[in-house]
Amino acid sequence: MDRVPILKIGPVLLVSIQVDMQDQMALALQEDLGQRIVDTGCRGVIIDITGLDIVDSFVGRTLSTIASISRVLDAETIVVGMRPAVAITLVELGLSLNGIRTALNVERGMELLARRADEDDFAEPDFVDEHEISKSP
Amino acid sequence: MSAAGDVEAAAVQAISGDEDVVRVRQLVRTAAVAAKLSLVDQTKLVTAASELARNTLVYGGGGKAEVSHLDNGARRGIRIVFSDSGPGIPDVELALTDGYTSGGGLGLGLSGARRLVDEFELETAVGVGTTVSVTKWAR
Numbered sequence: 001m002d003r004v005p006i007l008k009i010g011p012v013l014l015v016s017i018q019v020d021m022q023d024q025m026a027l028a029l030q031e032d033l034g035q036r037i038v039d040t041g042c043r044g045v046i047i048d049i050t051g052l053d054i055v056d057s058f059v060g061r062t063l064s065t066i067a068s069i070s071r072v073l074d075a076e077t078i079v080v081g082m083r084p085a086v087a088i089t090l091v092e093l094g095l096s097l098n099g100i101r102t103a104l105n106v107e108r109g110m111e112l113l114a115r116r117a118d119e120d121d122f123a124e125p126d127f128v129d130e131h132e133i134s135k136s137p
Numbered sequence: 138m139s140a141a142g143d144v145e146a147a148a149v150q151a152i153s154g155d156e157d158v159v160r161v162r163q164l165v166r167t168a169a170v171a172a173k174l175s176l177v178d179q180t181k182l183v184t185a186a187s188e189l190a191r192n193t194l195v196y197g198g199g200g201k202a203e204v205s206h207l208d209n210g211a212r213r214g215i216r217i218v219f220s221d222s223g224p225g226i227p228d229v230e231l232a233l234t235d236g237y238t239s240g241g242g243l244g245l246g247l248s249g250a251r252r253l254v255d256e257f258e259l260e261t262a263v264g265v266g267t268t269v270s271v272t273k274w275a276r
């Protein structure tokens with residue numbers, strides 16, 4: 001089975017889906033991407049779906065799962081390049097793509113991630129769980 | 138002659154693996170382009186077909202999709218019939234409810250496919266199998 005390539009471009013992982021994926025290929029991408037986030041320490045993932053002429057509930061769920069996995073691994077996912085006909089169809093299918101950030105194209109996605117990284121630099125210290133504090137001696 | 142008018146011989150795609158779901162999508166896309174469906178309608182029909190082909194594979198244990206061209210004199214259309222000899226659907230109304238899944242899906246395949254097409258028919262019998270027929274007309 002072919003695998004979807006994952007490119008590292010600076011601080012960002014870029015996935016460009018160019019083929020009509022079998023379900024197994026989508027699941028493999030989910031796993032590969034989690035591993036690459038850990039290996040590279042990248043904080044941003046861009047998934048370019050310009051090449052997809054449909055998004056059904058399986059691919060939609062895969063995108064949502066990828067976004068969730070990334071979030072847990074401290075990376076943000078942005079889906080870019082959705083065709084208008086695909087967007088219209090998704091809404092009618094009833095797929096909400098909960099928790100998925102979107103941008104028009106790769107450039108805009110990169111800008112969004114860069115802005116996030118800047119904000120992070122000035123952000124308050126990481127949230128500390130109270131239970132963690134009370135547990136410490 | 139059926140109410141749909143002329144029906145051109147169907148192209149048949151067996152569904153017995155993941156790769157066949159991809160083939161069904163491609164077959165339906167080609168047919169939808171030939172029938173001059175708009176881009177949005179092509180996308181809706183291919184998406185519905187993808188959902189139903191996956192159901193045929195996952196829940197029906199495999200089966201087939203038959204794609205035919207319709208022409209009622211005024212409009213052209215595409216009909217796809219998915220059939221399997223699987224376990225059937227005990228509660229059709231429940232299966233057609235948004236969000237209901239007996240597997241690990243999103244439960245949007247049947248209900249969503251019904252919204253995406255012009256005509257939707259489901260015939261099923263427990264222990265015998267399931268047939269879903271969808272039609273989309275060019276506008």
Ligand SMILES: Nc1ncnc2c1ncn2[C@@H]1O[C@H](COP(=O)(O)OP(=O)(O)O)[C@@H](O)[C@H]1O
Pocket residue numbers: 188192193196197221223224225226232233237238239240241242243244245246247248267
């Ligand atoms: N061909 C089929 N044979 C048997 N059961 C089916 C078939 N298609 C759908 N079903 C049943 O209908 C339910 C809803 O299907 P669907 O809306 O596609 O959601 P999902 O695929 O996410 O479960 C399935 O979980 C399954 O129980």
Ligand SMILES: [Mg+2]
Pocket residue numbers: 188191192242245246247
């Ligand atoms: Mg389904």
